[in-house]
Every structure is written in structure tokens, then in C-alpha cells.
Amino acid sequence: MSDSEPNTRPPLDGVRVIDFTWIVAGPTCTRLLGDLGAEVIRVENEQTLDSIRFGRPHPNGFQPPNSSGMFNWLDRNKRSVTINARHPDGLDLIKQLIRVSDVLVENYSSRILENWGLSYEEQRAENPEIIYVSLSGFGHSGPRRDYSTWGPTAQALSGLTSMSGLPEAPEPAGWGYSYLDHMAGFTAAAAITAALRHRRETGQGQWIDLSQVETGMALTGPATLDFTVNGRRYRDTGNPPGNRSVWPQAAPHNTYPTAGDDNWIMITCTSDAEWEAFCEISDHPHWRTDARFATLPARLRHQDELDENIGSWTAGQDGRALMQRLQSADVPAGVVQNGVELVLNDPQMKAREWTATRDHPVIGPHLTDGLQIRLSRTPAHRDRPGPVLGEANQYVFGELLGLNGARIDELQANGAMG
Amino acid sequence: MGALDGIRVFDCSDPKGHFAGKLLAGLGADVIKIEPPDGDIGRSYGPFLDDQPGPERSLYWWHYAAGKRSLALDLHSADGLELFLPLAEQADVVLESCQPGRGRPFDPVALSEHLPELIVLSLTPFGQTGPWRDYAWSDAVGLALGGPMGSCGYDNIPGTPPIRPTEHHAGHISGYFAATGVCAAIYERQQSGLGQHIDIAMHECMGFTIESSAPWALYEQHPLIRQAGRHAGPQPTEPWQYPTADGRLINIFGMPRSEASWLALVGFIQEHGMGPNLSALELLDGRKRQLGLQQPTVAMMLADIAEFIAAHDAQEIYAGAQAAGAAWSIIRTPDECLDDEHWHARGFFVDVEHEERNRTVTFPGAPYILSRTPWTHGRRAPMLGEHTAEILCGELGLSRDELGALIAAGVAQ
Numbered sequence: 001m002s003d004s005e006p007n008t009r010p011p012l013d014g015v016r017v018i019d020f021t022w023i024v025a026g027p028t029c030t031r032l033l034g035d036l037g038a039e040v041i042r043v044e045n046e047q048t049l050d051s052i053r054f055g056r057p058h059p060n061g062f063q064p065p066n067s068s069g070m071f072n073w074l075d076r077n078k079r080s081v082t083i084n085a086r087h088p089d090g091l092d093l094i095k096q097l098i099r100v101s102d103v104l105v106e107n108y109s110s111r112i113l114e115n116w117g118l119s120y121e122e123q124r125a126e127n128p129e130i131i132y133v134s135l136s137g138f139g140h141s142g143p144r145r146d147y148s149t150w151g152p153t154a155q156a157l158s159g160l161t162s163m164s165g166l167p168e169a170p171e172p173a174g175w176g177y178s179y180l181d182h183m184a185g186f187t188a189a190a191a192i193t194a195a196l197r198h199r200r201e202t203g204q205g206q207w208i209d210l211s212q213v214e215t216g217m218a219l220t221g222p223a224t225l226d227f228t229v230n231g232r233r234y235r236d237t238g239n240p241p242g243n244r245s246v247w248p249q250a251a252p253h254n255t256y257p258t259a260g261d262d263n264w265i266m267i268t269c270t271s272d273a274e275w276e277a278f279c280e281i282s283d284h285p286h287w288r289t290d291a292r293f294a295t296l297p298a299r300l301r302h303q304d305e306l307d308e309n310i311g312s313w314t315a316g317q318d319g320r321a322l323m324q325r326l327q328s329a330d331v332p333a334g335v336v337q338n339g340v341e342l343v344l345n346d347p348q349m350k351a352r353e354w355t356a357t358r359d360h361p362v363i364g365p366h367l368t369d370g371l372q373i374r375l376s377r378t379p380a381h382r383d384r385p386g387p388v389l390g391e392a393n394q395y396v397f398g399e400l401l402g403l404n405g406a407r408i409d410e411l412q413a414n415g416a417m418g
Numbered sequence: 419m420g421a422l423d424g425i426r427v428f429d430c431s432d433p434k435g436h437f438a439g440k441l442l443a444g445l446g447a448d449v450i451k452i453e454p455p456d457g458d459i460g461r462s463y464g465p466f467l468d469d470q471p472g473p474e475r476s477l478y479w480w481h482y483a484a485g486k487r488s489l490a491l492d493l494h495s496a497d498g499l500e501l502f503l504p505l506a507e508q509a510d511v512v513l514e515s516c517q518p519g520r521g522r523p524f525d526p527v528a529l530s531e532h533l534p535e536l537i538v539l540s541l542t543p544f545g546q547t548g549p550w551r552d553y554a555w556s557d558a559v560g561l562a563l564g565g566p567m568g569s570c571g572y573d574n575i576p577g578t579p580p581i582r583p584t585e586h587h588a589g590h591i592s593g594y595f596a597a598t599g600v601c602a603a604i605y606e607r608q609q610s611g612l613g614q615h616i617d618i619a620m621h622e623c624m625g626f627t628i629e630s631s632a633p634w635a636l637y638e639q640h641p642l643i644r645q646a647g648r649h650a651g652p653q654p655t656e657p658w659q660y661p662t663a664d665g666r667l668i669n670i671f672g673m674p675r676s677e678a679s680w681l682a683l684v685g686f687i688q689e690h691g692m693g694p695n696l697s698a699l700e701l702l703d704g705r706k707r708q709l710g711l712q713q714p715t716v717a718m719m720l721a722d723i724a725e726f727i728a729a730h731d732a733q734e735i736y737a738g739a740q741a742a743g744a745a746w747s748i749i750r751t752p753d754e755c756l757d758d759e760h761w762h763a764r765g766f767f768v769d770v771e772h773e774e775r776n777r778t779v780t781f782p783g784a785p786y787i788l789s790r791t792p793w794t795h796g797r798r799a800p801m802l803g804e805h806t807a808e809i810l811c812g813e814l815g816l817s818r819d820e821l822g823a824l825i826a827a828g829v830a831q
Contacts, residue, residue, distance in 0.1 A: 011606035024629065036602050055630075056652075059637035069637035070630060120789075137745070139787070144760040148745040152648065152658065152671040159752030161647070161669070164570055164583035169646075171659050171667055172749065173581040176569030176642075176650035177629035186594035191786040193601030194421035194445045198791050200608045206790035214766055218785040219590050220752035221481030226465040227753035228780040229477055234751035243558065243582050247464040247478060253558065255579035264579045266562035274554070332554040334563035336580045338641035339631030342565045348621060351548035355636070367636045372592075372623045373599040374545070376530065377614040378606055 010037025011378045015196065016101040018043060018094075019078060022050035024151065024178050025212060026107030026135055027074045028185025033192065034077030035371055035380045038103075041396060042080045043094065044389060046418050053389070059363055065389045066362040072386035076358075076368055080387035081396040082418050085116045089416035094118065096401050098126040102199075103192055107135040107184075110145045120207040129205040131195045133188050139211030149212055151178025158216025163223065165240040172240060183219070184212040222247060244303065251299035252278070255336065256311045258319035264336045265319050267310065267326065272296065274331055281329035282313055343369060360385040393417065420446015421791040425604060428452060428505060429486065430493060430523075431515035433460050433557070433586070434620065435541045436482035437593030439513060442600060443485035444784065444793045447511070450809060451486040452493065452502075455831035457802045458483075474801050481781065484770065485796020489810070490803035490831035493523035497829045504814060510613075511537045511600055518542070519552035530615035537603045537613040541596045545619030560588035564624025569631055569642060569650035574657075580644055592623040655710040656717070659749065660724050666732035670723060672745030675704055682742040692726040695719070756780070768795040803831040 015038040019030045027050075034040040044050065052074060053065035060067060084090040095118075098104060104123060106113055113119065113134070120132045134140050137149030155161045155175050165172035191208045199205055217224075226232045239246070245253040248270065255264040269275040272295075279288035287293050287309065292302040299306055314322060319335040326333035337346065343355065354370040363385070371380045397403045397417070411417045425447040429439040443449040451458065463478035464471065473479075492498040506512055506529060516522035527546070530538040540546060543555040561567040561582050571580040599616045607613055626632065634640045634652060642650035647659035648671065658671045674680040680702070687693035695718050700706050706715040727735055732748045739746035755761060768783040784793035810816045810830065824830040 007610040007612055011602035032598060036598075057634060057638045057640070069633040073633040073636060138760060139764055142760045142763040144740075144758075147740045148672070148743075149747065150672045150745050153669050153745050153747035156667075156669040156747040156749040157755075159750055159755055160583065160585075161749050162751045163585055164581055166572070166575070166578060166581065169572065169575060169578075170661075171647055173571050173644075174647045174659075174749075175566075175583060176571070176644050176648070177566075177631065178649070179566070179583075179587075179627070179629075182627045182629065183590070183594070186591070186598065187785045190441060190445075190594050190597040190601060191421075191788060193598050193605060195788060195791070197601055197605045197608065198421040198423075200605060204790055206788055208789070209787040210785075211764070211766075214761070214764070215785045217752070217755050217761070217766065217782050219585060219587070220755075221585075221782055222463075222465055222478045223585065223752040224755070224782050225477040225481055225779070227756070229467055229480075230465060230469065232465070233753045239751075240584060243579060245558065246584070248462065249464065250556075253556075255562070255582075257579070264562075266559050266567075266582070268556040268558050270556055327553050330554045332556040332559045334553075334555075334559040336562045336568050337565060338568040339565060339628055339635040340639055340641045342563075342568075342625055342628070343632060343635035344639065346563075348544050348548045348550040349625065352545060352619070352622070354622065354625065363637075369626065369632060369636060370622055372595045372618060372626055373602070374617040374619075375599065375603060375614055376527075376616070377612065378603075 008378055010380050011375060012036040012038040012193070015039065015103065017041065017103040017105060018097055018101045020104065020106035020108065022107065023052060024074065024181035025184045026105055027052070028182050029135070029188040029192070030078060030105055031074055031076065032186065032189040035382060036373065037380065040078040041097070041392060042075065042078050042387060043083050044080055045084050046082055047084070059366060063362055069363065069366070072360055072363055072366070073369070075386040076382060077384045078387050079392035079395070080389055081392050082390040084416055084418055085118070087414070087416040089411055089414060091117055093401065093411070093416060095126045097396065098123055098130060100400055101127070101130070102196070103131045103133065105133040105135070105188065105192070109148050110134070110136045110138065110140045124205070129199060129203060131192060131199065131205050131208065133192060133208045133210065135184055135188050135210040135212065137212050139214065140209050151181040154180045154212040154216055157213045159220045159223070159234070160216045162234065163220070163240050166242045167238045167240060180212050180216045184210060184215045187215045249296060249300060251296065251303050252306055252310055254307050256314040258314050258322060258335070259316050263319045265314060265322055265333055266336060267331065267333045269331065275299070277329040278326065278331045281325060281331065284309070284313060356382060358382070358385050361388055419791055420794060421788060422447035422601070422604070425510045426450070426508065427511040427513060428509045429513045431513050431541060432458070433463070434515040434543070434589055435513050435593070435596065436460055437586070437589045438541055438596035439486060440482050440484065441593055441597040442511070443796055445597070446791060446794065449486040450489050450805070451483060451800065453488055453490045453802060455490045455492050455803070455828055461802070480779070480799045483799035484781065485794065486800060487805035487809070488800035488803055490806050492829045495829045497824060497827065499523055501810065501814065506533060506536060509536060510604065511539060513539045513541065513596070515541045517552050518546055527615050530613065533613065535607070535611065535613045537600060537607065537616065539596055539600055539616045539618065541592060541618045541620065543619070544621045546617045557586050557588045558582050560620055560624065564588065564621050565628040565631060566624055569628060569644050571644040571646070573643065573645040573654065588620050588624060591627050592618060592620040595623045651710060654712070656712070656720055660727040662727055662732040662735060663729055664731040667749040668727050668732060668735050669747050669749060673707055673709060674744050677702055677704070679743040680704070680707065683739060683744045686738045686742040687723070687726050690726065690730065692729065693722040695722045770795060770798050772798045806830055
């Protein structure tokens with residue numbers, strides 16, 4: 001973290017976030033806020049722990065709830081307090097916490113907070129300036145508000161799953177992870193930082209109601225407009241197009257095999273200049289004058305032959321060396337990297353110090369990953385590991401809420417904390 | 419009133435930043451898109467109105483440029499750049515996406531130092547530093563190098579490559595980081611009065627957006643196996659997508675966890691006279707229902723579920739499973755979302771007037787509902803140079819003759 005020099009603290013320094021999130025979507029949001037300097041306090045309950053606290057991998061052995069690498073990755077830079085919201089005294093503690101906080105984020109099903117007695121109106125009664133963020137599958141209004149989603153089912157409903165795959169396959173490939181958990185989290189972080197600006201300008205808080213499916217539908221603009229404007233349904237033209245590009249029109253635009261087992265390179269020529277450069281640097285300059293490939297319309301018409309020719313040329317070549325060679329001629333080309341290649345071995349990531357070693361009381365020394373928003377004057381940080389369950393109880397109950405020892409003992413005994 | 423009301427953004431980005439600019443416009447900023455005099459390249463991206471290409475007919479542009487103003491000014495000319503500096507002085511934010519060694523019109527770090535109150539955001543493929551910073555790039559190459567694509571594809575069709583999800587997702591992912599970075603920097607500036615430079619590498623934004631691939635790499639140095647229609651994992655797992663009687667697909671991820679919700683789902687299936695094995699006592703133990711571990715109990719459960727799904731229509735399965743508390747879904751195409759009354763009830767789809775075409779166009783709308791500062795779709799996408807005179811003459815004080823000379827010289831449009 002930046003030192004105490006004036007005006008170098010992270011941008012959200014001084015913002016306190018009550019974090020009722022779990023799984024991936026909500027924690028993605030609060031990780032960003034934590035990296036940007038907000039004080040994020042996870043409110044957890046021992047009876048209904050975030051299942052990610054049990055999620056693999058457990059690099060130092062399975063010792064839940066504090067041994068999950070997945071949790072430590074997603075929940076770094078956060079604090080943890082244990083409170084039972086279903087206990088009347090627990091609810092009162094949460095209300096006290098709302099009074100001294102700026103933002104409350106949750107990603108439960110759409111009626112949970114309401115049932116606890118923490119609707120937006122009830123939160124406002126405690127703190128009129130609170131920014132409340134609800135992040136659910138279908139949002140808090142509308143006839144399907146009681147339906148629920150996980151990342152993969154939200155992706156399916158939004159249209160995004162159908163837009164990823166090979167045209168001839170019986171099913172879409174979709175997304176190999178919960179893309180919309182991340183994206184809904186990013187969406188929430190953008191909305192919160194904007195709402196903080198508005199609050200600093202006007203003193204007004206607000207309620208931000210997010211639907212995970214809507215965050216996905218918002219990413220389908222051109223395809224949706226092709227229907228609302230041109231009346232064309234997505235599947236009418238043989239979609240999804242595999243790794244080819246329908247819009248913008250480009251060819252070649254595909255993955256091609258390289259040496260080794262299951263190694264691939266993406267090559268995309270988005271202009272005639274790039275295609276000409278590709279032909280020159282490849283061992284087949286005659287492709288440039290071949291009538292089948294000389295112009296973009298011709299290449300699009302003969303895309304099967306084009307891809308077959310290029311694939312025969314790349315097969316057997318070392319992917320990384322080929323990428324360098326194509327890049328030396330200014331041809332957009334990149335190997336398909338898996339997580340290990342990207343996170344641990346990527347020379348660009350290494351040059352920008354993507355990983356750093358941190359310590360954790362249970363996991364021990366480990367790698368944490370990088371910061372995406374690199375601010376020149378008020379840098380973000382990655383100093384604090386994911387919190388051990390309840391590590392901030394004393395801080396929250398004693399320092400923030402000012403409870404004395406006897407009262408803390410009482411709340412511990414009666415089940416309000418825990 | 420929008421959350422970024424009163425904030426002015428000069429958006430010099432190319433398609434890498436189109437979504438970032440759209441997010442800032444939706445939050446209420448005055449986003450001025452600076453285009454080359456012959457038009458932003460996004461205007462050449464289809465699909466097109468009635469399938470006829472043209473700078474004002476790109477539906478890509480209609481979507482990503484909505485709510486922005488257009489200033490057509492050649493920043494690569496000395497005259498254009500000279501006009502840009504006083505414009506930047508009036509701005510709160512300058513957004514640019516040119517790679518450092520690829521002939522950018524101005525140095526964003528120097529601009530930031532020259533105008534200390536300005537927030538300058540560089541949204542580039544690999545950032546301002548590093549050996550790949552000037553690599554030739556496209557959205558698909560970005561998704562390949564950046565990680566998302568490596569997790570997507572087919573395990574059940576031999577020899578097939580990893581699959582890139584379509585529709586500019588490198589831009590989508592990093593657009594959110596850009597918008598969040600800008601908003602956070604504005605928030606900080608409200609207190610300090612100071613701007614700064616923000617270096618965002620799209621490669622790094624994607625490097626986080628890979629879910630469990632990251633911890634499996636960081637802690638176990640273990641790559642994941644891509645698998646059709648479900649999460650990549652350290653080991654092979656059971657399918658989640660099942661065909662229905664009416665030719666659709668249902669995604670069954672989100673199997674009930676509690677006993678009560680499991681019994682509700684079993685009840686729904688057995689009401690239809692199917693799923694005899696779902697009554698097995700061992701399935702009452704949630705651990706025996708957990709997907710991904712190749713358990714025999716799960717194989718038995720999924721066989722019955724697949725048979726039930728294959729015998730019924732998608733809508734009936736989706737509605738019944740959701741009513742029973744299981745987060746199952748239909749795999750829809752984007753156009754089908756318009757058939758769901760729920761999104762209309764929430765006001766997701768927005769009708770926008772295209773007055774000169776005498777038509778109203780329905781767009782996908784807000785990614786968030788802000789109660790006090792509603793997201794706005796804004797006006798239809800600007801025509802090329804539509805606001806050039808308004809900005810250069812009306813706001814910067816150029817005379818009509820001066821503007822005419824710039825246009826004649828090809829510097830403005």
C-alpha cells in the first residue's frame with residue numbers, strides 16, 4: 001500500500017464496504033473494491049459459510065474454512081467478521097455497522113435481505129447515504145424475480161452460451177467458467193464507484209439493482225440489433241461461427257494447430273495489409289496472388305481451403321516461435337494460453353510483475369496475482385491475504401462499534417456472533 | 419441526472435475502448451468520440467442496416483456509440499493535435515487506446531503531466547511496458563493470449579480447438595476495468611483535486627477473468643481441461659447440457675444443495691412419472707449429488723434427469739425446475755431474450771428514436787438499475803462529425819471559416 005504521503009493513498013481509501021457476498025460474483029466485485037483501497041468487511045456466518053471456503057485447491061492441505069486457495073485468491077484484501085443475521089442481536093449489530101459504512105453489497109437470492117429486515121428502506125433508516133447493491137440472477141423486480149441462476153445458467157439465458165461454439169456441433173461450447181460471475185462483479189464495481197462519485201457530489205446514496213442475466217444481455221448488442229433491426233434470428237446464418245469472424249469480416253481468422261499435443265495459434269488478418277504481410281512472412285507468398293485468396297470477398301468464399309492451407313503450414317511448427325515470426329511482420333497472432341502459461345510463464349506478465357509472494361496464516365507463503373487498474377499517483381494494492389474466518393471480530397465489535405468486553409462476551413454467548 | 423453528470427470525456431479510442439466509452443456515457447458522462455475524418459473503423463463493422471454497409475448503417479456502431487457525440491478530427495495532423503490540447507484542458511477524462519510504439523498521436527503520460535487535473539486512461543492490449551506492448555492485436559488474439567479462450571471448447575469432439583466466444587469480449591472485460599478505474603480516479607479527485615494516468619492492459623484484465631484457472635495455476639501449477647458447455651477443471655466432469663423433446667438444450671448446473679430443495683426437484687420430475695432412481699436414499703446425502711467427482715450416484719442421477727429432459731419440452735422443464743428451486747436454464751440465443759416478459763417488465767430493452775430514418779430501434783439496455791442516477795441509453799449513435807461544429811465552433815470558439823478551412827484540408831469533418 002502507498003505510504004502516508006498526501007494524495008497517494010489508493011482511490012477508495014476511507015470507503016467502508018459491508019460485504020454479504022459469496023461464491024464468485026459478489027466477491028469479484030469486492031475484490032476490485034479492496035484492491036482499490038476500500039475497507040471491505042465480509043460478514044460471515046458459521047452456519048452458512050461461503051462454499052468457496054471449501055473450494056479446491058487447498059495448497060497446504062484441507063483445513064477449512066481457512067485453507068482454500070480459491071477463496072484466498074478471490075477474497076484478498078478483505079476482513080472477516082462473524083455475525084448471525086437471523087439472531088435479533090445479530091441483526092442489530094449489522095444495523096450498527098450500516099451506520100458507519102458507505103456501501104453494502106450482497107449477492108443472495110432476491111428476498112433474503114428483505115426477509116432479514118434489511119431491505120433498502122430499512123438500511124436507509126440506519127444510514128440515509130448508504131449505497132446498497134443487490135446482485136441476483138433476475139434482479140429484485142419483475143415476474144421472475146424468484147428464479148435463480150449460477151454463472152453458467154445465467155450465461156445460457158443471456159444468449160452468451162449460444163454464441164460460442166462450432167457451427168456443426170450438437171451443442172454450444174459456451175464458456176468454460178462462470179464468465180458472468182466475473183462480469184456481474186465488474187458491473188457492480190463500476191456502478192459502485194460511479195455511485196460513490198455521485199454521493200460525494202450530492203450526499204445522496206442509492207440502491208443499485210443488478211441482474212446477472214442482464215449484465216450478459218448487455219454484451220450481445222450487435223447480435224440483438226441484427227434481430228430487432230433486420231429481423232434475423234441468431235441461428236439463421238449458421239451461427240455460432242467457431243473461431244471465424246462473421247463481424248467484422250476477416251479472413252483468415254481462426255485457430256490453427258502447432259507442434260505438440262493440443263497446441264493452437266490464433267491468427268487474424270483484419271486488413272489486406274495484414275494478409276499481405278502474412279503471405280510474405282509465411283513460406284507461401286503465392287497465396288497473395290492466388291485468385292481464391294487475393295481479396296477479402298474471395299478469401300471469405302474460400303475460407304475452408306484458406307484455413308486448410310494455413311493449418312497445414314502451421315502444423316508441426318513451434319507455436320511460440322511462429323507467434324514471434326508473425327508478430328515480426330505485424331500480423332496479429334497469439335498462442336492459446338492455458339492458466340499456467342498465462343499466470344506463471346508469460347513473458348509479458350512477468351515483465352509487469354503479475355505475481356507476488358504473500359503470506360497467509362494457514363496456506364503459508366503463496367503467489368497472489370496482479371492489479372489491473374494501474375493508477376500512477378494513487379496505486380491500488382495487493383497487500384492483505386484472504387481473511388481467516390472472524391479475524392476482524394475484535395476490530396469491528398470493539399473499535400468500529402465501540403462495544404465493551406462484557407457486551408462482546410454476551411453476544412458471543414447468545415449466538416449473535418458466530 | 420446520471421452518476422457522472424458534468425463529467426466530460428474525450429474518447430480517442432478505437433474498438434478496444436468502444437465499450438469503455440459506452441459505459442461512461444451510460445453513467446451520464448458527456449462522451450465525445452473523436453473519430454478520424456473518414457470515420458471510426460467501427461463504422462465498418464457489421465451487421466448493417468438491411469445488410470447494406472455504410473458508415474451510418476453499422477449496427478455495431480449504433481450499439482457501441484449510442485449516447486456519445488462525434489467530433490471528426492485528425493489527431494495525426496499538426497492542426498488537429500493543436501486543437502486537441504485546448505479540448506483536453508476542458509476535459510475531465512481522456513481515454514485512448516493506442517499502443518505506445520504504434521504511432522500514437524500524443525504521449526498519454528506526458529499529457530497527464532502537462533494537465534495535472536486531467537485523468538488520462540490508456541486502455542491498450544498489453545499496457546505501456548513489457549516485451550509485447552506493441553504486438554499486433556485483435557480481440558480474438560487477445561482472448562487467446564489472455565486466458566478466457568483456453569478454458570472454452572469441446573472435450574467430446576476430438577481434434578477441435580479451444581473456442582473463442584464471439585462478440586468483442588476482450589473489449590467488454592477491460593471496458594469494465596476502464597470504467598471502474600475512471601470512476602475511482604474521479605472520486606479520488608473530488609478530494610485531492612488531482613488527476614493521474616491510468617495504465618490498463620487488456621491482457622491483465624483477462625488474466626483475472628479466468629475464474630478457477632487462476633488459483634489452480636497460482637497454487638498448484640495445474641492447467642485445466644476444457645469441457646463442452648461446462649467449467650474447465652483439473653479432471654473430466656459430467657455434462658451439464660441436455661437435449662429436450664422440442665430440440666432445445668437445458669443447462670442443469672445448479673443442482674439443489676439442501677435436502678428440501680432436492681426433494682422438491684425430485685417431486686417435480688416424478689409428478690411426470692419419471693426419475694424412479696431419484697428416490698434412492700443415498701441421493702438424500704448432498705455429497706452424493708455433487709457433480710464433478712465422477713461418482714456412481716451422480717451417474718445414476720444424471721441418467722434419470724437426462725431421460726426426463728429428453729421426454730419434455732424446454733419451457734416446461736425450465737419453469738418447473740425453477741419453481742422447485744433449481745437454477746436450471748434454457749440455452750437461448752440473444753434474439754430469444756426479447757420474448758421473455760421479465761426483461762420487459764424491468765425495462766431492460768430500450769426503444770431509441772432514429773428520427774432521420776423515421777424508425778424506432780429496440781436496444782439492449784442498462785446493465786444496472788441505479789435508483790437515483792439511472793443509466794441512460796442516450797441518443798442514437800452520432801453520424802460522422804455530427805457534433806464537430808457544435809464542439810469546435812460552439813464550445814472552442816472557432817469561426818465557421820476556420821472550421822471550413824480545416825474541413826477543406828481534411829483535418830476535420
